[in-house]
Amino acid sequence: MPKALILDGADHKDPRVDYIGSLLEEIMAERGWVVESVTLRRLELDSCRGCFGCWVKTPGECVIKDDAIDLLRKQVTSDLVVDLTEVLFGSPSYHTKLFMERGLGSALPFMIKRKGMTQHPLRYECEPMHLMIGVAREIVQGDAELFRRLASRCCPGAVTEVIDSDASDDKVKELLLVLLNEVGVKV
Amino acid sequence: MSRSYTFLIGSPKPSGSTSESLADHLMGRLESEGERVSKVSVRKALASEEAMNDLLDRVQSSDVIVLCFPLYYYTLPAICLEAMTLIRRRYSEKAPTQGLLAIVNQGFPEESHAEQALESCRSFCDHVSIGYIGGLVMPAGGVVNGEPLMKVRGRVRSQIKGLNMAAMDLVNGDPIGSTAAKAMARPPMSPWLYRIIANRNWKRMARKNGTMKQLKDRPYA
Structure with missing residues (x-):
């Protein structure tokens, strides 16, 4: 059965993020997915120290031994990863970004040129599909656009959307079905 | 009359960061022009409520915030986003500071990798109603590796020039000029x-x- 990992990266308990997470779980479970939800703010997650230990000391594994290790492993072995996050100045929330940074080891240290830009190749041949959902109380158009561009740079191939937290339940469900369809969950 | 500057060092590294090297150089130039400068580590500030209150107080009493950070996943490190959120929360109406200058260093040699980071800084300024003075990007920051710029010298000649020009723009109360930004963004090789x-x-x-x-x-x- 396909596996999905839902990461709630909201910095504070947010009823709207909770609702979207529960709805995603329900929809995917109905379609035969094994879903695990994790609330990042409840974990012990230290900040990446920029030591590059995950590149040259313990290749592929972060040297900071906290809850990120288990979660990074789960992320790699999932078929779909869903990030639920607030949108802050066009960037993801603190906790979403904190965990994202800890995944530096999923890239290789080497620099290559691709599409005219220097990049790091990915460590794993097969990356999980990625869905990034930003939840915003009032959607500032520039911030939403920036969030989408940033998400697609951080996770190439990711499907991204910003949802207005005041949107009706029906509208949210409709949007989630479209997004899940885009990442390969048959709805 | 001289102005006061608070440099926020946004590198998660415990010590020896390139962000701090760039900040130290600019601080030195500003001091030599009679400006008042101080430096706070965002990482240390987030470790205790007392230290974070000190950071927020300094932001309140400064004319200019200079946010120096490394590019992490095409934008600001998480610790900077957290500090920006706390600044916004304290000053929900309008931050008392006059303006913000962003200084980014990145491992990639192309300047354009930092576009989104600068846009986020600009968005932060809009949210707290302070002026965006400008953004300086240093590509291929690996050549500095936390050393003082005057020690690295040759390879970062253009960055030294860019920071010196930016210092004069700040002293004159001007936005950062394109000449300073271009000099800063010139790859060291x-x-x-x-x-x-x-x-x-x-x-x-x-x-x-x-x-x-x-x-x-x-x-x-």
Whole structure:
């Protein structure tokens, strides 16, 4: 059965993020997915120290031994990863970004040129599909656009959307079905 | 009358960061022009409520915030986003500071990788109603590696020039000019040469750690 990992990266308990997470779980479970939800703010997650230990000391594994290790492993072995996050100045929330940074080891240290830009190749041949959902109380158009561009740079191939937290339940469900369809969950 | 500047060092590294090297150089130039400067580590400030209150107080009493940070995943490190959120929360109406200058350093040799980070800084300024003075990007920051710029010298000649020009813009109360930004963004060496040297360095470090054969391992697969 396909596996999905839902990461709630909201910095504070947010009823709207909770609702979207529960709805995603329900929809995917109905379609035969094994879903695990994790609330990042409840974990012990230290900040990446920029030591590059995950590149040259313990290749592929972060040297900071906290809850990120288990979660990074789960992320790699999932078929779909869903990030639920607030949108802050066009960037993801603190906790979403904190965990994202800890995944530096999923890239290789080497620099290559691709599409005219220097990049790091990915460590794993097969990356999980990625869905990034930003939840915003009032959607500032520039911030939403920036969030989408940033998400697609951080996770190439990711499907991204910003949802207005005041949107009706029906509208949210409709949007989630479209997004899940885009990442390969048959709805 | 001289102005006061608070430099926020946004590197998560405990010490020896390139963000701090760039900040120290600019601070030195501003001090020599009679300006008042101080420096706070965002990482340390987030470690205690007392230290964070000190950071917020300094922001309140400064004319200019200079946010120096490394590019992490095409934008600001998480710790900077958290500090920006706390600044916004304290000053929900309008931050008392007059303006913000962003200084980004990144491992990639192309300046454009930092576009989104600067846009986020600009968005932060809009949210707290302070002026965006400008953004300076140093590509191929690996050549500094936390050393003082005057020690690295030759390779960062253009960055030294850019920061010196930015200091004069700040002293004159002007936005950062395009000449300073261009000098700062000039790669210390050609991108292809930088990639070759960087890749050799990674291999050298792996050899030192005895992990040369494991460099491409997939421990979680």
